[in-house]
Every structure is written in C-alpha cells, then in structure tokens.
Amino acid sequence: MNILDRIVADKRIEVDLKKSVISARQLEKSVLFGRSGSSLADALRSSSSGIIAEHKRRSPSKSVINQGLNVSDVVYGYETAGATGISVLTDGKYFGGSLDDLLLARASVEIPILRKEFIIDEYQILEAKAFGADVILLIASILSKEEIKQFSELAKSLHLDVLLEVHNLEELQKSIMPSLDMLGVNNRNLKTFEVSLDTSKTLATEIPDEFVKVSESGISTTAAINELKTYGYQGFLIGENFMKTENPGMNAQKFISELVAE
Numbered sequence: 001m002n003i004l005d006r007i008v009a010d011k012r013i014e015v016d017l018k019k020s021v022i023s024a025r026q027l028e029k030s031v032l033f034g035r036s037g038s039s040l041a042d043a044l045r046s047s048s049s050g051i052i053a054e055h056k057r058r059s060p061s062k063s064v065i066n067q068g069l070n071v072s073d074v075v076y077g078y079e080t081a082g083a084t085g086i087s088v089l090t091d092g093k094y095f096g097g098s099l100d101d102l103l104l105a106r107a108s109v110e111i112p113i114l115r116k117e118f119i120i121d122e123y124q125i126l127e128a129k130a131f132g133a134d135v136i137l138l139i140a141s142i143l144s145k146e147e148i149k150q151f152s153e154l155a156k157s158l159h160l161d162v163l164l165e166v167h168n169l170e171e172l173q174k175s176i177m178p179s180l181d182m183l184g185v186n187n188r189n190l191k192t193f194e195v196s197l198d199t200s201k202t203l204a205t206e207i208p209d210e211f212v213k214v215s216e217s218g219i220s221t222t223a224a225i226n227e228l229k230t231y232g233y234q235g236f237l238i239g240e241n242f243m244k245t246e247n248p249g250m251n252a253q254k255f256i257s258e259l260v261a262e
C-alpha cells in the first residue's frame, strides 16, 4: 500500500469515529458555521504576490519540519508578511495538525484560510466551515468524478471556495467542472514524493482560463515563482520553505518583499 492509500484508509476510520462523537447537525450549529467567508480565488486574482503560506509541522516526505512553534504566531506572521492566503494542515497522524490549529488560525488572521485535508466525506466539509475555513482542498487522485461534483457543490452551497488538486492530465480532465474555483497542480507526486516544478509547467496550458491556477509544493525561490507566473499561475502554495526556519513569518516577509520588488 502506498502512503496516500494508507492516509486515506486511516482517514475513513477517523471520520467514521468523529461522526459518532459530533454529529453533522451539531457542526451546523457552530457560531462560525454562519460566518460569511472570503474568497481566496478573488484575492489571488488581484494579488501581487499570490503566496498561500502553509502551517506544516511535519510530513510523510520530510518527517519533522518544525514542531516547536505557536500556530497563531506563525499565521499572524504570514499575514503581516503579505501572504494572500493561509493553508492549515489539519491531519493529525501524518502532519501533526488539528482542527484546533484551524480554529486558532481563524482567530488570528483575516485573510482567507484553506483547510488542507484529505477530504473523502461530506462531513469534513461541514467541519471545515464550522472551524472557520474559507476554502477546501479536493484531491483528484483520491476521489471519483461524482465525488468531486458532490463535494464541490456542497462547498459552494456553504460559500466555501474549492481548490481542486491534480498531478497529471488524466486527473485534470476528469475533474474540470463549474463548481471549482481554483485548479492546483501539485508538483509533488503524493505516492513517490518526487518533486518537479515541470509538472506545473506541463499542465498549465490544459487548465481553462476561468480557473485560478495554483502551483503547489517544492517552491523555494522567487525566481521559480516568476517563471511559473509566465505559465499563468496566480497562486503559489509554500509550506516547508517557510516552516523550516525559526521564524516562518519573518522568512515569508523577506521572500514576499523580494518577490514584489522584482
């Protein structure tokens, strides 16, 4: 079994257990469920940096990245640095994240927040809304076309943006539908962990113009972003490059200042 299959198998067990503790009805009663979110896609269309800065403690490909930081400090640092959006990993077992991280992030920043999660059930979309997210991630390789449609339509009905992630042409072709806002190309193969920015470059022309294009993973230089911009990308998801330092917010500030000055 590859790591992605393992993550998804564990996620199914986790979601079934959670449903028995907090019902969907209870999630819908949360104060944040009624909050009108802000659109990451709109923010990216008018942003000069396009940076979506991620809170990421560890990962299957790198194990520990940075476990000693306070999520509120990190995301506030990102917002102050000029990030256009924030990504918060909520998976516990493989990434050391939690829904509490999402809640604390929501309490700390105004800019759009992406719940970075392996969504395989509508329940997780209700959770995203109840814990303050503005955007959900759907990963094409773990979902059928019907699930992508069902989940993205539910998200839109809750006024959440949808970022659909692909890694190859087949995933892209099966996924294109009007209920998506952003198409993300993950430069990391989630089964082998191989990373290449060429993945974003190759798939760029296949993404219809109505979707905001987001390049994800393995981005560590402003030069890489300037090159990806020539392929039409407006969003750039960066985790490890910021999180591996003592002060991710300060690191992001330096990076974004350099980017917008070029």
Ligand SMILES: O=C(O)c1ccccc1NCC(=O)[C@H](O)[C@H](O)COP(=O)(O)O
Pocket: 003, 054, 056, 059, 060, 061, 062, 186, 188, 190, 193, 216, 217, 218, 219, 237, 238, 239, 240, 241
């Ligand atoms: O990052 C991993 O090792 C990973 C492994 C398996 C599934 C997903 C994984 N990462 C999720 C992400 O998409 C990244 O956290 C995100 O794009 C940021 O990437 P990076 O800038 O390379 O940290």
